Amino acid sequence: MSSSSSPSSEAPSFTPGAAAALLARCASCAAAAAIHARLLRCSRAFFSSPYLANCLAAAYSGLGAAHSAVAILRHAPVRLNVFSHNILLAALISSRLLEDARKLFDGMPHRDAVSYNSIISGYIAGSRPDDAFWIVHDMKARGVQPTGFTFSIVSTAIHSVSHGLQLHGAVIRHGLAHSDAVVGNTLIDMYRGLMQYAARVFSCMQELDAASWNSVMAVYKDQSHSSGVFECFQSMRSKGLSVDGFTMSTVLSACSDMEDFTQGDQILALCLKTSLISNSVVCSAVISFLCMSDRLSHAVRLFRGMATWNSEPCNAMISGYARSGLMEEALSLFAAALRNGVVPTEFTFSSILRWSSCFGMMEQGTQIHCLVCKLGFGDDVIVATALTDMYCKLGLMKTARKIFNAVHSKDLVLWNTMLLGLLQNGRDKEALRMFRRMVKRCIRPDKITLFGALSACSSKGLVTEGLDIISLFKDKYHVMPSLEHHVCIVDILSQAGMFREAVNYAEGQVAEMWSCCIL
Known part of the structure; x- marks a missing residue:
């Protein structure tokens, strides 16, 4: 063997610093493995300190080969330091081995903020917030900043x-x-x-x-x-x-919400000038804006001119077709998107289900429900809300309630959807019970919730309960009633035959609103 190929001659030029720099730039596990092999060929003296073992483990872990990172650090011939433990902790968490990570964390002789952040993020990613909060309290108790x-x-x-x-x-x-x-x-x-x-x-x-x-x-x-x-x-x-794509899409969506088409056209011109319209999020906002401003043909032309299909523009175009009453085109695009490999999102399902329910298309809606279950979106709160709304509008309350009850983490929108759905189907007592469940579970209500609760009281003439509810919203939740809520109270009093009280209440609210205008 020539001297130029011997390990001893290669070692001086291949220093720990050079190896660490190469590992930091590795773009694949194969590249990291090649450097690892070269280090072993050069000299095992490279691993006399934990520095290179840490660099190797960090490279493997960052490239998704957590098992290799764990193996290196667990069999390293040197005593591990806090950096080694943190890398090992991150590798275990990325492999979703939370229990092993917790054992390592508890046994670490020294923990710093990085250690705590890793285990906290692991618990939160694993839907275990209570464990995460316990770790935060432990962090505070041990004086870690x-x-x-x-x-x-x-x-x-x-x-x-x-x-x-x-x-x-x-x-x-x-x-x-x-x-x-x-x-x-x-x-x-x-x-x-x-x-x-x-x-x-x-x-x-x-x-x-x-x-x-x-x-x-x-x-x-x-x-x-x-x-x-x-x-x-x-x-x-x-x-x-x-400004970026997020900025432009937000502003353009606000123009759509306000139906401010003049300002929206100015934003649209800016999108074209800055070439941001090629951004899929901006493109979807533009399509929605064009559909909202009754320029469906322009939206279709823009959509068909796209080089590739993405879920956001597809969602916008499906919704645009549907809101224009073109459900056949909306469903055809939905099917075409699936055939072209565009994976539907929760917003895709929400859009198509919303309009299916509006047009009473039960068969298509149930077919989409089957696809929702097949693709694993059953527990998604946005999709569940759309399904609940659809079945409520179709009068299939048993199915709507089943979907509602199956969702583990319900948000306010889902609660309100179920509450209003019960009211729309004449189930006022159940709607009132639903509101009481919300309050008991500490769900913070809004004006929609207040309208639903008062409407349930109105049909039954529950005067005391209605007045208590509107006081609760003002005093505890700081939700100030609007005109529609005051109308509900007047209706409740009238339903109970308390006409004088209804007149007094209405006059009192008018006087209060007038005084606010003067101030």
Whole structure:
């Protein structure tokens, strides 16, 4: 063997630093394995410290070969350090071996914020939020300082206002609420259904990036506060921030919601000017806008001109056909999308089911229901809401209730859908029981819930209960009744023969509304 090919001559040029740099740039497991083999050929002295073992394990773990990472660290000839344990912990969690990860975590001689973040994210990804919250409390008890990433992870498991406020308070105590843009954006996303809280977080942030503006715009959009969306968009442009596909789709969707077609056309022109219309999310928003503004033929032309099909534009086009009464075209496109390998999303099913129920197409609706079950969307709350709504509109309440009860994590929209569905089918007592279940389970209601609960009381003339409900919404949930709610109260009083009280109530509300206008 020549000296040029001997391991000893190769070793000096192949240093641990060079090997680590190569491992950090590896794009495949085969490349990592090749470097691993070369290291073993050079000299086992390379592994006299845990440095290269950690680099190898991190490379394997990052490339999806968690089992190789685990094997390297478990058989390493050196004593592992905290970095080794963290890499091993991440590898076990990525392999969904939560119990093994927890055993390793409990046995670690030293844990840092990375260790805690890994096990917390593992529990949250595994739908075990209670275990995640226990780890957070342990982190605090042991004096380990949480990072912005810690709060970002935990926020995804928050489903109540009280827990959200507790997390927000902890963020403020650690000085991250105003100074860290990522944490601020996380809080805005967490307060997605509470516009005032989200807007307050946004206004207090010291540094705003494009994601901050996009997040708060999404909140305004969800709460139908379109003027807020437009103000944010104008501010972004005036500050010289670059807009992206998410920005444009949000603004264009707000134009559709407000039926502001003049401003929508201006946004559409900007999409064309910036070439963002090639973005599938923007393209779907444009298709929806064109359909909403009675330009279906333009939407069809845009859709047919797409180089490839994606789920978002398909959803928009299916919905556009259906809302125009062209259910045959909508169903044909749905079938064509499946044949072309476009995997339907929860929004695809939601769109097609919504319009199937509107046109009383029970056979097509039940066929789509079978496909929902076949593709594993049965427990998805968006699809379940659409199915519940469809069966309620078709009068098949037994099936609607079965679907509703099968959903493990019900959101407010699903509760409201079932509540209104019971009312539409003359089941007022059941609707009232449904409302009581919501309150008992600490589901925060909204104005739709209030309308449903009061309507149930109205048909039965339940005066005391109706007045208690409207007081509950004002005092506990801070939901201020609108005209339709006051009409329900007047109707309740009238149904009970309390005409004088009904007149007094109506006059009192008119006087209150008039005084508010003057102020």
